[in-house]
Amino acid sequence: MKAMIFAAGLGTRLRPLTDNMPKALVPVAGKPMLERVILKLKESGFNDITINIHHFGDQIIDFLRVHNNFGAEIHISDERDMLLDTGGGIKKARPFLDGNEPFLVHNADILSEVDLRSFYRHHLESKAEATLLVSERQTSRYLLFDKEHNLHGWINKSSGEVKPSGFTYQEGMYNELAFGGIHVISPSLFHYMDKEEWTGKFSIIPFYLSVCQKTDIQGYPLQGFKWFDIGKPETLKMAEEYYRNR
Structure with a gap:
């Protein structure tokens, strides 16, 4: 099975740790977060x-070489010339991800106890072209889903901004859920990225919102699982404590 890890981020919220290393190699309880994600993917059956x-992309290349790619088939999608954000990053990596099977996308700075194999199987059994891990979590920005978990829109509760253009938000009409940085995409979704507006650098969430009325973009709501966004010092510290005590 195929997967993609986002490891290109600048890690600005983790400075000064990321002044001399990529965020993906910041250690969590003695093990770089990238290593933890790779091993979790492998345990779940993702070997491509x-x-x-x-x-600091060269450091990631050297790290993988020293560890013999952790026994997986690993491809490098090189964005050292230009950082492309999540949507642009997926589109650039299309030659490695295209084909007949869905692929899982995982942020390097997300650590969780989510059963990725079950998540992937759920996507295979659904009609969705993309399935997003979501949960009831306190945040200012929410994805909005109907009772069948189909995506309809997005809202920033702090500013009142809504997306996509023309979408009308009504309090209580949708389930307001937070994205968990893990999703499964069917390669058939790539053809929507052929439009000129999806060229170069762009985020995947606005892309999902632009196509959710044309195809099935679904949420996979989970509760009661350990989940850490370790892209900031306070949550990195929480993850350190959790993994040291496991």
């Missing part, structure tokens, strides 16, 4: 893994 690189 694409990793995008930008900030």
Whole structure:
């Protein structure tokens, strides 16, 4: 099975740790977060893994070489010339991800106890072209789903901004859920990226919102599982404590 890891980020919220290393190699309880994600993917059956690189990308290449790619088939999607964000990163990596089977996308700075194999199987059994891990979590920005878990829109509760253009938000009409940085995409979704507006650098969430009325973009709501966004110091510290005590 195929997967992609986003490891190209600048890691600005983790400075000064990321002043001399990529965020993906910041250790969590003595083990780089990238290593933890790779091993979790392998344990879940994903052995064909694409990793995008930008900030100190050569360090990631050297790290993988020293560890013999952790026994997986690993491809490098090189964004050292230009950081392309999540949507642009997926589109650039298309040569490694295209084909007849869906692929899983995982942020390098997300650590969780989610059963990725079950998540992937759920996508295979659904009609969706993309399935997003979501949960009831306190945040300012929410994805909006109907009772069948189909995506309809997005809202920033702090500013009142809504997406996509023309979408009308009504309090209580939708399930307001937070994205968990893990999703499964069917390669058939790539043809929507052929439009000129999806060229170069772009985020995947606005892309999902632009196509959710044309195809099935679904949420996979889970509760009660360990999940850490370790892209900031306070949550990195929480993850450190959790993994040291496991």
